[in-house]
Amino acid sequence: MVISSPKDKYFGVWVIFFLLGLGTLLPWNFFMTATVYFTSRLKDPSADSRTNQTEAAGDHRSALEAKFNNVMTLCAMLPLLLFTCLNSFLHTIVSQRVRVMGSLLVIMVVFIVTAVLVKVPLEPLPFFSVTMVKIVIINSFGAVLQGSLFGMAGLLPASYTTPIMSGQGLAGTFAALAMICAIASGSELHDAAFGYFITACVVISVSLLSYVLLPKLEFFQFYQEKNKKQRKDDENSVNLMNEDRKQEAASETQNISMVKIFKKLWRLALSVCFTFTVTIGTFPAITADTKSTLGSWDLYFIPVSCFLLFNLCDWSGRSLTAVYMWPNKDSMLLPVLIVCRVVFVPLFMLCNVEPRLHLPVFFHHDGFFIVFMILFAFSNGYLASLCMCYGPKNVLPHEAETAGAIMAFFLSLGLALGAALSFIFRALV
Template identity: 80%
Template sequence: TMATTSPKDKYLGVWVIFFMLGLGTLLPWNFFMTATMYFRSRLKDPLLTEVSANQSEAAGEHQSVLETKFNNVMTLCAMLPLLLCTCLTSFLHTLIPQRLRVMGSLFIIMFVFIITAVLVKVPLEPLPFFSITMVKIIIINSFGAVLQGSLFGMAGLLPASYTTPIMSGQGLAGTFAAASMICAIASGSELEDAAFGYFIVACVVVFLSILSYVLLPKLVKSNWNIKLSAVFIISLS
């Protein structure tokens, strides 16, 4: 079987692709978590901000209700869909083709990040911005769970060594998100401009994950023997 046979991986191409896909599963959520400073800045009450400006010594104490609730609501909107969709994926994976689950999830996640980047430049009142942000978090974690479940199912057809790049990519996601935010802030740009560039980077990484998945069948077909590649490519369809 494929699980016990070690296929040839010329130039570690398949390994790198699984690494990119692993990065793409957790990077979206990590980018949202790391950008809390930007999100909370958009939730400030204009009246409280004016008071804080006039009373600088008390500036840190003035927070709107939405600011104080943001982290807790964000976590709730992330973890519940993640749990639910992970369970659903384990039951419904036979009804939805793997290619649709993976490509569909990646495209939706990229679309959400494009919207997030655009909204950086769009002025919104705190409440609508809060609501839209929570909906985006629900969508990203729902489809992230589908993507992750599908990816590990795909890796299960291969030798155990191919689980390593997935885990490595997921492990790098948090570090990459933090490093990207540090670079954005260190650029000296205004918070709005830094956040815009930050979310554009996320779009690029997700797009690279999509390209990686598109290239996977071609790489498998050219490097592996006919029997192994046929079984794996069928699983991707």
């Protein structure tokens, strides 16, 4: 007798996965979008008297200011990759509840410390070092949170990966809007930054409370029990074997199960990896250094046309997969479209990125940058979300959680590779 799945009443589980997806990438987006605040505290005080002369000569930023975007991206993505890999082992020895709640609590503490440090004067080098340590911490625990979340979603119908991806997309939009509001308020930069980081603490608290409610929902309970029953049936089938066969089966399970699962979804795993390699190789290391050629909206150009526009279009692309999924998971068109995105790297490099040493500016007008950003961001969100939705559905139901963790690992691998390549791309401009 087949037991039918209960309904997700009032889309409660969908909303909670959306909020958890929001909490997963919100910390990184809040740090990335606040680059104006961070770089303002990295200025070399002794250089103030030389500002006019150095402005005429070109780049007048201090060494710490100049390398902030690249080092920030690297300090974010390498721990993300390492801890996503570790999470594939952690999920067997540390309970889901401890991994998710523990990660959210640590991230919230880091943001509280960040808000406090807004009011504490520090020299540029110590401030730079402390900021990078905080970025390492939030992305380490963010990786555990993200891997756990995709593993949980792998147990549910395919459509429940979409709210995670959509929530992650909204995280950037929310961070960009919060920064624009902080600038528009007319407050001093430090006062605006304090309110900005406190806002992040509130949102992470909401994500934490939503996770506490998740196990109480019937729809989620049904799929959790279904997974436990599947695992128990597998164990019972092994117990019926003789001892020699048991040891052989256990050895096979440990040694080749991950390989078998990877063979089923390697194309999707490499596709999502390449998607984020191109994205992070370009954004924000190159895009955040682009200057407006119109001059009338310098203060808002990067917050609006870089961060807000990217995150709105990325979110739109991720959300579209909830109602429309094309091409299908076996189509060769999907990896072809993903490889074609590499064209965005030279397009952004030829925009008005400052300072520059090698390449000419070919796309002077702000309109070119905005059009490129819309296409770049939308394709990132849509194609990455397709890969993440298809991945766990390419394997057997009891392999779905492991498949979700593998896909999350390759997503993080793409982020780390992109972070490393961003140094090369930026140096070529």
